[in-house]
Amino acid sequence: MxxxxxxxxxxxxxxxxxxxxxxxxxxxxxxxxxxxxxxxxxxxxxxxxxxxxxxxxxxxxxxxxxxxxxxxxxxxxxxxxxxxxxxxxxxxxxxxxxxxxxxxxxxxxxxxxxxxxxxxxxxxxxxxxxxxxxxxxxxxxxxxxxxxxxxxxxxxxxxxxxxxxxxxxxxxxxxxxxxxxxxxxxxxxxxxxxxxxxxxxxxxxxxxxxxxxxxxxxxxxxxxxxxxxxxxxxxxxxxxxxxxxxxxxxxxxxxxxxxxxxxxxxxxxxxxxxxxxxxxxxxxxxxxxxxxxxxxxxxxxxxxxxxxxxxxxxxxxxxxxxxxxxxxxxxxxADIPKGGENGPWDLSALPKTADKGKPADNSSDNASSSSEDGGSNTLLYVGIGIGALVVIAVIIVIIVVSRNKNNRGGPGGPGALGTMPPPTYQQGGYPPQQQPGPYGQQQPPQWGPPRQ
The missing domain is CATH 3.40.50.200 (Peptidase S8/S53 domain)
Known part of the structure; x- marks a missing residue:
């Protein structure tokens, strides 16, 4: 030019x-x-x-x-x-x-x-x-x-x-x-x-x-x-x-x-x-x-x-x-107050915009999806929990019954849980250390999308 x-x-x-x-x-x-x-x-x-x-x-x-x-x-x-x-x-x-x-x-x-x-x-x-x-x-x-x-x-x-x-x-x-x-x-x-x-x-x-x-x-x-x-x-x-x-x-x-x-x-x-x-x-x-x-x-x-x-x-x-x-x-x-985020502008007329590398926000769709996902996840977790309790109960019953059979008529034998060994844990202690989340130590953005 x-x-x-x-x-x-x-x-x-x-x-x-x-x-x-x-x-x-x-x-x-x-x-x-x-x-x-x-x-x-x-x-x-x-x-x-x-x-x-x-x-x-x-x-x-x-x-x-x-x-x-x-x-x-x-x-x-x-x-x-x-x-x-x-x-x-x-x-x-x-x-x-x-x-x-x-x-x-x-x-x-x-x-x-x-x-x-x-x-x-x-x-x-x-x-x-x-x-x-x-x-x-x-x-x-x-x-x-x-x-x-x-x-x-x-x-x-x-x-x-x-x-x-x-x-x-x-x-x-x-x-x-x-x-x-x-x-x-x-x-x-x-x-x-x-x-x-x-x-x-x-x-x-x-x-x-x-x-x-x-x-x-x-x-x-x-x-x-x-x-x-x-x-x-x-x-x-x-x-x-x-x-x-x-x-x-x-x-x-x-x-x-x-x-x-x-x-x-x-x-x-x-x-x-x-x-x-x-x-x-x-x-x-x-x-x-x-x-x-x-x-x-x-x-x-x-x-x-x-x-x-x-x-x-x-x-x-x-x-x-x-x-x-x-x-x-x-x-x-100069000693000048920081002031509001928008400075001299009224940004209310600007359209909403997508975050960098992300699709534009669709609040209603996201809310609906979040609600459905949350409901599905809740039912899944409840089902898993009930199943786990049933399995544990069955195992306890089997152990108790077995020991009763072994100790029936024999005085001085160990109690029902007396000889159970302490639990063995994986190397590194228990519980396992929590893994860092996907966002690490990132700080929240200092400037958000224009307020509507």
Whole structure:
């Protein structure tokens, strides 16, 4: 996918509009790349990395593929999958967008002490690339078709162990399957982040409108809203999206005007970057607060936002700013109550979802089956018990009768039970040690399915 602002063709029957890039991108040399990351300076990235680096956290990037050989990402990109053929998605050479997003999340730099190149918010996190497109190369336009829908891609990411899912593509319609997929992610404690879009319009019914999705708008260096960022009543906050430097897959990219450029990095605009920077922040939070639900992690962010000068805090949240602008260090370190499991969301409208690897719950069927099984088992146990008592009684009678015959008329003989030897037990003592149950010492899940 090239860094150009285009309208995308339908994915799973739902049209997507670019949350990609708007404006002309300019090349940045490797030597100047680190200095060009103004957001890291604003965030105080050094202080952040003393608290967390995303270690042990996996972020799925639902986009085009990722170039895992890119110097700043090498070693941090898992195989992933391409929806179109099931092949690994970590060797992208024709499209740049997924690589750019991955670099903002988990780039670790290169050179002496990794002092050159890009530094992501979570340099120790792993990237799980999920290439959703059926074609490669060329600008993102009407011919760019998807090979899988959001539901399939989200389920795959969750089942592969993703902790955070980054979707730097906006979608202007969400169906029941999308809602079930979000419920599935939440039920497995997975954060889903989506960009609001770059058309400067109000977004009403896209994936970001589904409760449980963290929809993010774009901001500038001053913390004010980027003028092309879409607004939405479901927008939670904004994050840097203007003049952001990202890595490219093969050093050859197209700008918004269709002009070809070469370079290992480019500086450009878009809420795509806002979402990726947010996903990197969630990776940090996941490391520090592993038992928090997605709603509780979001709560930390919205309770710690930066409010730009001129913004009336009393009127927030609103459709343009959400709760304010992302402030990762404060979100990591501020004294903020954990809050309720659902955070700012009302999840009652989400459908029920199956647990990982299990069929969907059907309470009535399960209850009926349980009742029938329980009744059958009870009758079986009663029958066995009665049979055992009868056998024991017969044995006792036989023993008593036999001994009476042997001792009849003989004084001083042993009593009826006097000479019975002590019972012999199997090695290891009696009773045998109880075997551990099938669940061992597993802890109950910290996040259950959405409450209805």
């Amino acid at each position: 090239r860094f150009a602002h285009r309208t995308l063709r339908a994915i799973g029957g739902a049209a997507m509009v670019g949350a990609l890039v708007l404006g002309t991108a300019s090349a940045a040399s490797a030597d100047a790349t680190r200095n060009s990351q103004w957001q890291n300076k604003a965030f105080d990235i050094d202080a952040i990395h003393k608290v967390a680096t995303g270690k042990g956290v996996t972020v799925a990037v639902l986009d085009d593929g990722v170039d895992g050989t890119q110097a700043d990402l090498k070693g941090n990109v898992l195989d992933g999958t391409r929806c179109k053929d099931g092949q690994p998605a970590n060797r992208e050479t024709l499209d740049d967008h997924g690589t750019g997003m991955a670099s903002l999340i988990a780039a670790h730099g290169h050179g002496a002490g990794n002092s050159q190149g890009l530094l992501g918010l979570a340099p120790d996190a792993k990237i799980l690339p999920v290439d959703i497109y059926s074609t490669e190369g060329g600008a993102v336009d009407e011919e760019k078709e998807a090979a899988c829908n959001w539901s399939k891609a989200i389920h795959y990411a969750v089942d592969q162990g993703a902790d955070v899912i980054n979707i730097s593509v906006s979608q202007n319609y969400s169906g029941q399957g999308d809602k079930e997929a979000i419920a599935y992610a939440l039920a497995h404690n997975v954060v889903v982040v989506q960009s609001s879009g770059n058309a400067g319009v109000e977004e009403r019914d896209g994936l970001g409108s589904v409760p449980g999705v963290t929809q993010v708008g774009g901001s500038t260096q001053s913390g004010t809203v980027w003028e092309e960022s879409n607004s939405s009543k479901d927008l939670l906050f904004t994050a840097p999206g203007k003049d952001i430097t990202v890595a490219t897959a093969n050093g050859d990219y197209d700008d918004a005007a269709g002009n070809s450029h070469q370079g290992d990095y480019l500086t450009t605009d878009g809420t795509s970057m806002s979402a990726a920077i947010t996903s990197g922040t969630f990776a940090l939070l996941k490391q520090k607060y592993p038992d928090y639900t997605p709603g509780q992690l979001v709560n930390r962010i919205i309770k710690s936002t930066y409010i730009a000068k001129g913004v009336d805090k009393a009127k927030l949240p609103d459709a343009t700013h959400g709760y304010g602008d992302l402030s990762p260090l404060k979100a990591l370190t």
